[in-house]
Amino acid sequence: xxxxRIAVRDLSKTFGAGPREVAAVSRVSFDVHDxxxxxxxxxxxxxxxxxxxxxxxxxxxxxxxxxxxxERVGPRAGRQVGYVFQKDTVFPWRTVEQNIALGxxxxxxxxxxxxxxxxxxxxxxxxxGFEDAxxxxxxxxxxxxxxxxxxxxxxxxxLLMDEPFGALDTHTKLNLHAELLGIWGARQQxxxxxxxxxxxxxxxxxxxxxxxxxxxxxxxxxxxKLPRPRDVIALRESAEYLREYGExxxxxxxxxxxxxx
Amino acid sequence: MNGGRLGVWAWRIGILVAFLGAWEYxxxxxxxxxxPGLYWIDPFFISRPSVIAQRFAYLTSDKVRLTIWQMALSxxxxxxxxxLVGITTxxxxxxxxxxxxxxxxxxxxxxxxxxxxxxxxxxxxxxxxFGFGLLAKIVLAWSIVFFIVFFNTFQGARxxxxxxxxxxxxxGASERxxxxxxxxxxxxxxxxASLTPSISFALIGVVVGEFIGxxxxxxxxxxxxxxxxxxxxxxxxxxxxxLGVIGxxxxxxxxxxEARLLRWRPEYQxx
Numbered sequence: 001x002x003x004x005r006i007a008v009r010d011l012s013k014t015f016g017a018g019p020r021e022v023a024a025v026s027r028v029s030f031d032v033h034d035x036x037x038x039x040x041x042x043x044x045x046x047x048x049x050x051x052x053x054x055x056x057x058x059x060x061x062x063x064x065x066x067x068x069x070x071e072r073v074g075p076r077a078g079r080q081v082g083y084v085f086q087k088d089t090v091f092p093w094r095t096v097e098q099n100i101a102l103g104x105x106x107x108x109x110x111x112x113x114x115x116x117x118x119x120x121x122x123x124x125x126x127x128x129g130f131e132d133a134x135x136x137x138x139x140x141x142x143x144x145x146x147x148x149x150x151x152x153x154x155x156x157x158x159l160l161m162d163e164p165f166g167a168l169d170t171h172t173k174l175n176l177h178a179e180l181l182g183i184w185g186a187r188q189q190x191x192x193x194x195x196x197x198x199x200x201x202x203x204x205x206x207x208x209x210x211x212x213x214x215x216x217x218x219x220x221x222x223x224x225k226l227p228r229p230r231d232v233i234a235l236r237e238s239a240e241y242l243r244e245y246g247e248x249x250x251x252x253x254x255x256x257x258x259x260x261x
Numbered sequence: 262m263n264g265g266r267l268g269v270w271a272w273r274i275g276i277l278v279a280f281l282g283a284w285e286y287x288x289x290x291x292x293x294x295x296x297p298g299l300y301w302i303d304p305f306f307i308s309r310p311s312v313i314a315q316r317f318a319y320l321t322s323d324k325v326r327l328t329i330w331q332m333a334l335s336x337x338x339x340x341x342x343x344x345l346v347g348i349t350t351x352x353x354x355x356x357x358x359x360x361x362x363x364x365x366x367x368x369x370x371x372x373x374x375x376x377x378x379x380x381x382x383x384x385x386x387x388x389x390x391f392g393f394g395l396l397a398k399i400v401l402a403w404s405i406v407f408f409i410v411f412f413n414t415f416q417g418a419r420x421x422x423x424x425x426x427x428x429x430x431x432x433g434a435s436e437r438x439x440x441x442x443x444x445x446x447x448x449x450x451x452x453x454a455s456l457t458p459s460i461s462f463a464l465i466g467v468v469v470g471e472f473i474g475x476x477x478x479x480x481x482x483x484x485x486x487x488x489x490x491x492x493x494x495x496x497x498x499x500x501x502x503x504l505g506v507i508g509x510x511x512x513x514x515x516x517x518x519e520a521r522l523l524r525w526r527p528e529y530q531x532x
Contacts, residue, residue, distance in 0.1 A: 056431070058427060076430070077430070077431060079433055081431065082431055082432075083427070083428065083431040085424050085427070085428060087424050089422075089424050089425055089427075089428040091425065091442075091443070091446070092525055092526070093446045093450075093525045094525070095525075102429070102432050102434075102442070103432035103433055105442075106429070106432055106433040106434045106435070106438050106442075107433045134524070134525040135525075136525060136526065136527040147428075150428075150432065151431070151432070154432060154433065
């Protein structure tokens, strides 16, 4: 087995204090190995985004710890970490090209190389012809493509994704799944992907961490055995996919039932 | 489409012509025939378009010590300087205090107190300190523009989307790069929204300053107050007309700059 890149140890997070204290995440432990694609799935409010925020240093844990490459995460994420937000975080005052170039500019990459790498990313995301467009003129799916490419162009070894396709329609989502899998297959990042969409998790991930309702605990860790490379469309009709979906849905379904009672 | 626009312009010109015509006509009807000086609508107070045009021609000629163009230039200069210094200082102060909470908290009551002071009340004091030249008018315009821009930028710098800052940080931005690439552009959008009111208020400040400013920094405000002294409504009307044109041109100029700098905004996207 590949080395452990992210180690989550006994992680807890509470918000507020005193009688208004709410436990969001309770004693969660799991590992993410090098070049592994791990999805975290659970009902809304289960603390899955909170876990991702803590891995990305956006939130400090209340208990336990997170090690990235053996080092405890501090108040600032390391340079090897990229993050794609659920919310649209494309800079509205920059064009598509200027947005994708951001990370390279921050790192002081030479203009000629920036141009080459941005051009490559634009082509990869199918954004040709929109290089000089401002985000206000783009669809939600295109904006999220820009956000994805902006994170990928700096080649982060670890990519944290917080429901990046949550606001998109099914068709756009499937296209982006295919693109993401293609890029991931070529670049082999370590990915932690948070979603509430089970089929998305099965399509993309090697392993799925299934969370309980609040306070979020790990219900089970599920190994997805579907072979790679995966065809995101054909996959959905395969017997293995349906079987895996059923198994996890069963586990998740209990969580939804508990809430209803 | 084009015909619709043409129609709109035809209406506008029609209204203007009707207005000027009625003004000219009504101020010419005597109330009691042959008795001089008694009118239904007395041109002594509101003058007449024909007289105003004559006075305008006279004021542009070299028969006067200070032509209307010189006065207009003086007013424009004071306004633009006050505006430029006002937006730069207001922007910088708003940006700094918007990002640093502690000094903002400390200074808050002073800022509110100074801003609640009616600026007009400062005119004599500012004139006393800065003299009768352009400087006093610039300071006056600045004191108004500064606060408008300051409050807007302050709000803008405070309401920068935290997730934009986070994503910049994940892309490797230093604190300085976050300032220049995230905070400044976000705040600028708010600053620009304050430019149109700023230029109008700068003009107000300058004209009021000119009311008591004397001849050395004599602008259109000086002409207005001189005309009050000589009970000359026509000259006042000339000054008001020129001020109106200046105001419109400046506001249109700002709109152009704004549309250029904020071209990324949905409301400026033409496609």
